[in-house]
Amino acid sequence: MESAVSVQFERVARRFGAGSAGELVVLDGLDLAVEAGSFTVLLGPSGCGKSTLLRLAAGLDEPEQGRVRLTVDGTERSPVGGPTGFVFQEAHLLPWRTLAENVALPFELAGRPGGEDPARAVNEALERVGLGAFGARMPHELSGGMKMRGSLARALVCAPRLFLLDEPFGALDELTRLRLDDELRRLAKELRMTVLFVTHSIQEAAYLADRVIVFSPRPARVVGDFASPFAPVRREELRFSEPFARFVGSLHDALVRGGA
Amino acid sequence: MESAVSVQFERVARRFGAGSAGELVVLDGLDLAVEAGSFTVLLGPSGCGKSTLLRLAAGLDEPEQGRVRLTVDGTERSPVGGPTGFVFQEAHLLPWRTLAENVALPFELAGRPGGEDPARAVNEALERVGLGAFGARMPHELSGGMKMRGSLARALVCAPRLFLLDEPFGALDELTRLRLDDELRRLAKELRMTVLFVTHSIQEAAYLADRVIVFSPRPARVVGDFASPFAPVRREELRFSEPFARFVGSLHDALVRGGA
Amino acid sequence: MKRLVALVAPPLVALALLLGLWEGLVRALEVQAFLLPPPSAIARACVVHGSVLASGVVRTGTTAVAGFLLSATLGNAVAYVLGSSRVLERAFYPYTLFLQTVPIVTIAPLLVLWFGSGSTAVAVAAFIVSVFPVITGTLSGMRAVDPNLRDLFRLYGASRLAVLTKLEIPAALPQTVTGLRVASGLAVIGTIVGEFVAGFADEAPGLGIIVLSAYRQLKTDLLFAAVLGSSVLGLGLFAAVQTLGHRLLRRWHPSARS
């Protein structure tokens, strides 16, 4: 099994300036280290810069100051082109491909990891997100939640080492969401992925995370950094337990104190 | 104050056929009556037909069999063109307009209700969703959650009689979401709007609804119809109360029994 | 059946109206036939000169199709290359415009010298006249690709070639079709103009030559009949592009739905 990726944000600054209405400082000297193999959840108010942070980690955006480093076993590697999975906030499926063809895209682009059968992997990924019967449909024939699940399958299909998810389950019904939460955490641990997961659900953060980082409103500062008090293997019952409620409470307080 | 609108679905059937992979029966003889002035939440698994139902109510789609009737004080009216608000599952802002111009759109299209000042109404709507400072920005400069809130402001701006919301708060952070939940319910009651609200969050359904309808997977059938056990005015504390947890539990059970 | 009627009826009704108006006006105002012949006279000319016109349509049509295919392949190839690099686009795109602004009539004699007499030179003329819309259509389609989809491809370290073939070409397809639509008409016109100057009147004359000699002999009805022939050619080529485009886009693009 390959080693996991760790991510370091070092005094990262990013502002959006050329816009139509003045400058907007989104990140201003942010420091953050994400351990290899950890499941880290980012929690923060809307518009604080969470998506921006993920884009920086994926190498899709560049910091104006500071830098973002990805390391595997102490050696640095480039963010782009490695097996990084990204589930965007919107589905962004290619409209001219069927769902299955969309899910197969990463294989075509990155080449497939040794010996695997792409068609089977695509099918498996679709089954995992409950879309096994929809592979032949075009994106415009799918409901909003189905599109989103499709994009999750696409990100999963080639077993990423670094997995970035930007509010992936916001458009799903609660039962599907709970199921996928469990599935995702299981997979992450099984494949030793490093996960950066953005969510706005405090419950979801508390349930999924090894570590929860809470941000202030823009410019995003870290106003809370919590190691999970729970055992690595999570079970449904956890959600209804007393310690869970307490953890949710402290995350909630951190958000409020941060000024959200 | 104008009277509210009631909605009747009468043996409504809708299937999508011409698609790329066979026929899909989404609604098959659905009966449902929504009372004027009520806040009704629709709960159901992804892809079961909730969005389709809202589109039918808005007159954006036509049933193949049966019919959808809107009535005000016993007289029927056409769905399209009346002051109906619709928050789609995606934001669908016009990319060439600033946020404020987007929010002003319903005024321009439907004409403004007597004597109101559109600019003030737009500003108020933006403030309500926490985007007061972003009116001059273009959509592509906004985060996902901000776009969604913008589309909420657009739907609100001309005080709809019938308000249709399709998972409007899926992309928002939890605190904003809680705040908007309260705001929305307060407004709905104040203006006597009839609200049809699709969500995948059982908690949200339990908190907001006068009535919760639970659907089975496709083709959608009503598998649960719950009057809210709570007083019309909701307070934060409700979420942490014993009766609330029980109501959530019974909705959850209904969903599971429905086969989600 | 009903759909076919709905599809075919409107243009036919419009045609009948237009022709009726024309015939009526020409008769009412007693316009001399050599200035503007009535549709009936043109129809008569079509019959009288049927065989000449038919072989003209075949000859001009063959050349126009050749020129159009040249435009479609080379034009898109150029667009793909220029679209792959901002620097290349900046460097060469302005000069593709030259092709568009050079009056073909002036360089047609050179084409004859370079490509020999007859159809080859004429097809090249048709190509030059019709290639620019293809380039500019495809290029602006490529430039309009959703930046989020670009991000997706970058994320997976997609090669330039993969971005081109799997993202830009399909995303630009609707605009490529628009460009080809314009090019189809221009190819026919380019052929006719090419024939004016480079079309040798050996064997069966193309429509361009027929038009010229008809004009010289004041046979305006034959002239219009030949112009009609060229329009039929243009419409045919256009319909082919339209059908192909519809087939390619039907599954996903709003313009091809409903």
Place this chain on the structure above:
Amino acid sequence: MKRLVALVAPPLVALALLLGLWEGLVRALEVQAFLLPPPSAIARACVVHGSVLASGVVRTGTTAVAGFLLSATLGNAVAYVLGSSRVLERAFYPYTLFLQTVPIVTIAPLLVLWFGSGSTAVAVAAFIVSVFPVITGTLSGMRAVDPNLRDLFRLYGASRLAVLTKLEIPAALPQTVTGLRVASGLAVIGTIVGEFVAGFADEAPGLGIIVLSAYRQLKTDLLFAAVLGSSVLGLGLFAAVQTLGHRLLRRWHPSARS
């Protein structure tokens, strides 16, 4: 400053390369100047015939701009009308194609008969040649409007006019600009071809007349210089469209960003 260099350098370098290659080939192969003059000879002709060319550029340019403006306004107007109704589109769109497939050279003499010699007839010729890409560009832009946005407008009971002005026109703008880009070049070419037939061969002849007379007298260098003038006009008009388009689209369309 640096941005300006990055913008201007690539086309200049490309130009230098192209011209160098041309000059070199013509010299190496000893091509006779009246067949294909080297760039140096064309440059000399530009200087020698400077004043004639300059006034030709002004005259042709004025007419071309007039024709282009006609195309831009009437073409978009037609597209808006046809785009507002599937029936109208089906009925009349095929016939707008006629405009595209009628070789203007053949009906230019008729234009002269109807409009008299001079700028009006020439501008009409430019219009006929350049209007179709505008129609087809705008029309396909209107047909590609996001169906969800249409729903939004339907919901608010938007009038046909509101859908047109507030949704379809702005949404189609990128494709309108593409169409105008093609039309800009065609307007110039249409003007030149129009001048061939309807221009005045007086003291300040347009570029079309200069081209004809240079061709007659085998002054290929002057001919190329005049063609160059027409290309410069085309590029100028194109650049104007480009700048305007960029300005209109800058705030929201991906093609105008980065």
Place this chain on the structure above:
Amino acid sequence: KGKREESPAAVGSKAEPTPFTLVLNWVPEPEFGGFYAAKASEAYAKEGLAVSIKPGGPGVPSLQMVAAGQAEAGITGADELLLAREQGADVVPVFAVYQHNPQAIMTKAERGAKSLAEVFAAGTVALEPGLPYAQFLKRKYGFEKVKVVPYDGGIARLSIEKDFAQQCYLTSEPLAAKRQGVATSVFPISDEGYDPYGAVVVVSRETWTKKRPLVEAFVRATRAGWQSYLKDPKAANEAMHALNKTMDLETFAGAAEAQHALVETHETEGDKLGTMTKARWEALRTTLTELGLVTKPTSFEGWPVD
């Protein structure tokens, strides 16, 4: 195409016929009758030539093709030939169909114009821009009072506009106008002191020096062809009509008749059809030099002129 044109080996010659291409500057019409007659009557074949006649069109660069070696011979006007030499094309004339230039100015007869001076006193005249004789006329008469527009190849404007004049070919447009019922007054340019040879056969200097016998054989056969065409144009007209169906046989016959006087003059008496004199070339050179169209002195040394 070339293949189809090949005729069987010439009578009396065992050698394979030599291929020879003649490129015309216009579509097959009576002005090329002699060439088609030579072909039809096998005059070319008898000289051992397999002549392929390539009909042209309005922009076909016959002169350039000859200069570039793409055809052995081509048809052009004498003034055009000198202009081409000015631009560096080394071509040599070997045969002139028209002793008198067939170009003319025509206007409606009802205008009652007695001379070109009256024609140019008002109205509009359609002339091909850059035409040497147009410049000649301009210098002679001045175009201050007349509007000059490009010649469009037809006669539509003439038939409906009052004070309209245009260039024409003696053998073509006046006949067409007559058929439309429009009577015209025609003023030949040759009467105005500008009379270059018309429909001149040119070859490149290289062909002229290296393949002299071949060219001379071609000229002999061509002369024979023209003689037979002038006597009886019927067969050749039919051959041309097959290639140019847009002109009817009646018009072919009329035009063939009309050009007699231009082809046969006292200078061609005695089997000298197509002959050229140095004096007339020199006169043309002088005129063109005066007009500023020619600056380099062409010497007629070695040309087949008397």
